[in-house]
Amino acid sequence: MAFTGYNETWRLSRRIFHQTFRPDSALKFRPMHIRRAHEMILNLLDEPQQYNSHFATFSSSVAMSAVYDYESSARDDPLVRVVADALDIGLAMMTPEKAMSTDWCPGSSIKRDAQVSTNRTNEMMDVPFRYAKQRVVDNFIESRSSMVAENLRRMEKEDEAFKPMFETALKRAATTAFAGAYETTTSTLMVFVLAMVLHPDVQKRAQAEIDLVIGRDRLPTFDDRTSLPYIDAIFRETLRWESIVPLGVPHATTSDDVFDGYLIPKGTTAACNLWGIARDERRYPDASRFIPERFIQDDGTLTDDDPARYIFGFGRRICPGRHTADASVWSAIATMLASLDISPAKDEQGKVIDFTPEFTAGLTRHPKVFPCSFSPRSHVHSELLDELRTAI
Template identity: 35%
Template structure:
């Protein structure tokens, strides 16, 4: 062996030994018991995982936790500091988002979701395309459509208030589908809306740690008892594919015929095709399909969940509702509905929006990241390929950041003069972390803010009463899953005026 080659081999050996010693020199973060082969599968929660992981953090005295399921490593971050340190300051290691076999989204058709794609150039193409149309300065162009959608929801609430959840869902779907595809959907029996709802239920069901067995499932045949995920995914995939492809094909056909309405998809196609009938590069067309499809798939469910929580909060905390309505009446009078230009004059309404997102975040565990190499943090070893979960719930209910965190207190975001306070952190964690922060957040916040301001202007939200005059109290409990909604509850909407609703 030549001397240079000997030095090279010796260097590799030293590097390997050093790496192994480094791994052994740091313990794994604390967490539940790990059994041979199966790991922590008996202890990992399948429901309300965000609450259990928060309790574990307190019990173990650590904001970093570890558990394992059939060979897949999971690291949970329960503090803002930990998420900033890893997702932002070490984003080169923690920006990947590929999911293991337990939630292998490519099997379900959700592999098109570019928000879940492996970090790299292909993902960057998607984000660049989306960001171009949803950056902060681009979003005001969509406000007229958002305003129309919100006012349609108000009229629907006047007619059938008991169906408020359906009206909220239609608002979000109508607004997002119209913005993305220029599609005017029907409130009743629209096939595209049904397709979206089914596909989103699939995504929420599988993207939750512990729902299915871990990484070893990929090696099991579909008929094996523990490989239920493979059987489910085979049935789900055509449905999710159709959700992505059907609206795109309709808009593309209209674009080629010169009859497509203005929307994000037609803007993208116009940029790519100087000649309407010219073929698009197949790979680039897949980027377009994935980008616009993920946009509406991501926004519809999260926005609906936030607005349902707003309705629940106003019923549970009437004093916050009263203060917001006093502010609205002072600014608007009694003869008009709020506009986006009123936002700076309505700080308490904005504080309610911020507190709704903090108090009951739509996605309490967020979407997991994945580490691309072994790392050390806070004296703990983090294995390569670990699924990294930012516990949004725990961060937004941290008593040091938000005293009396379980209470609903919009005033925590205001200063002594009643203006928005820059010293109190916004609940931006609901939109993710680091390089994978949701680029559609400005559009979503616009919809939520105008909906909150408009509903409070138009209605008093109250506890309903039964036939005997007894007040019906809501359970205030929530569903489990990637997106968490309030369990069904009844509410009374009482008109406060505004003749515009009768037009």
């Protein structure tokens, strides 16, 4: 869907998408976001070295639930594997150097990779969709909501002739929703943890805010959000500091246009430099530094500058998952800050392991795995963790 031109199929997929992920509709997923964030904390404490895979599990389980009403297992879920494998191959092909390469270049593997990617993508579209459809047929989920279930019920009221087109659009929109959510949410959490490892002072201030506002006996919920402005400032700075979709998704002009005296012919590829906006020194002095305080006013409230207004793109093709992204990333970072200390990893002699952050390249980017450590905060005792385990 994200790479489809502006046409009827796109419009239908976008409409389907919007019905589930518009702000008021996305609210119903909030309890699930919090529950999955708690599960992520337990995973991080059980296996801290695998933190990137726990972020991927969080992102995929949130998406699987919202899109297919599929309750994935805490680790190594088979259906999540089908989808994640397809995405790994597909996204690895979308790098600038691959885009420059042509299949006649000696050694180019682009055709072969494309074939494998197509097969995996078809599997990724079909397998979870069949699962969700079967559940609707079995009448399992009258009371439960998911993008596929809601729309299959809606489809029942449509004309027979329209149903095949609707089902194809739904399948596409569902796959795109999962793909759009999985990589971006995981990448944003990687950026957040990198920032916490490099800026312990920021983490301390955030934890002090949480302790003061909600105490130490429970974990944050969405009801606390407006009372935790510094957590939101960290969230904004995370989106801004290392933009994970630096050039947005490329588009093309549908007709000739003239801008600033330049003719832009029909069909020209146009990319929006989101990275450039986020790193503009006039708007963000010392832009390469992680400074959440830039979003806090003297009276402690948030400023009007929210990077979410540009980091998700613009206009007709603006990211339709932005409200869900906002809820899932907020729940994950607020829960992590309340319950964990995130710090640089140490070697066997207790010396901090130095590292230089490195990033992947491509349509989306994220920090490569770096050494870091997760431990429970001093008040997070085993009873609280047991409570979380039972609640999940």
